[in-house]
Amino acid sequence: MAARGKIKKTFTDPIGKNNPVFAQILGICSTLAVTNKLENTVIMSLGVIFTTTLSGVTISAIRKFIPSRVRMMAETLIIASFVIIVDITLRAYMPEVWKQLGPYVGLIITNCIIMGRAEAFALNNSAGLSLIDGLSSGIGYAYVLIVIAFFRELLGTGELWGITILGDWWTNWAIMVMPPGAFFMLAIFVWVVKGVVIKEEEEAAK
């Protein structure tokens, strides 16, 4: 059984200073693509959390049997299977959302966070720790996207979750819902977070 400290670190690292999106700059493709509507972002994030968690556990559980020269094939197969399960489930039970997300669900397969965690963590750690790591990596990804989507949808359409928040006086910033808006928001997010985190670390070092 791993020490409690390690479990806690495994959980907090990907949410805080080792965040996959703003520290490792992984998974940017979907960060840019799905963050112009909060609803799509939340569903997408749930899909990613589900996939990172379960693929981490599965890969970790069979890691001793995976021959190292085919490990990437095996990882991709496992990840792809979980993503297709998400896709089929959405299609059967939430067809409206499935239609809106379109190809993005399938693209979770190529989300580098999942492959990255499989390679860097699940192959070397127990299934329990990999579960925590997958979960927190997914959460770390999700909350960054949700923050970005919150501002993009609000500023770009004056709505949140399809409900009008800002009144008629608000002029929509069309750029926010277009791809460049995502670059701006992500950059601002990274700037703010790094400004705060780095400052704290520097002060702690003094």
Add this chain to the structure above:
Amino acid sequence: MKKDSMFATRVYPVLFMVALTVVFISVVSGIYLTTKDRVLLNETIFQKKAVLYAAGIEFPEDNSQEIQRIYEERVSEVDGEGEQPNYFRVELPSGQTGYAVYVRGAGLWGEIVSIFGFKQDLETFTGVEFVEQNETPGLGARITEQWYKEQFRGKRGPFELVEEGTSDAADELDAITGASRTSEAVLKIANKAAEVAQAKVEEGGE
């Protein structure tokens, strides 16, 4: 087993991948098969709702049995060579006979598939529903919003685009601010819709 034996380097990885593939494909296929009927039902209900909506017939949004009943009462499908019905003959709320047809055209990112409903004259729209589209979420994809679709009711082409929220005359269509290309694509589709419908209905011998 020696590390560099023939078995460990050549045979075992292949066997491992085969076994892993079989396991995961079985799981995914199993889930696919158990949800297949539901997905199919979702799709037929989706099409039926689209036809009813385009014809301006009211239906309860979430009651699939009721939707089926209203559809069977009001709509008869006229088959052609394609997979989908060539056109739909509809009993409009006014008691007149109307028609609904699939109209396809190029959008900004991909094909836009729509169902247009017509009055008996095959000129005047009873409404439209966009069945498939890949326009930019938050911009072009707003063609699927109520306010946009509702403007088609009672209009007749050929159309011209006017600024968002200002269409008034029977031959004016609202454009979407920030989505000029999508607005133009829909304009093209709407302009050819009557011709498509007339050709199909004539082909059906009416």
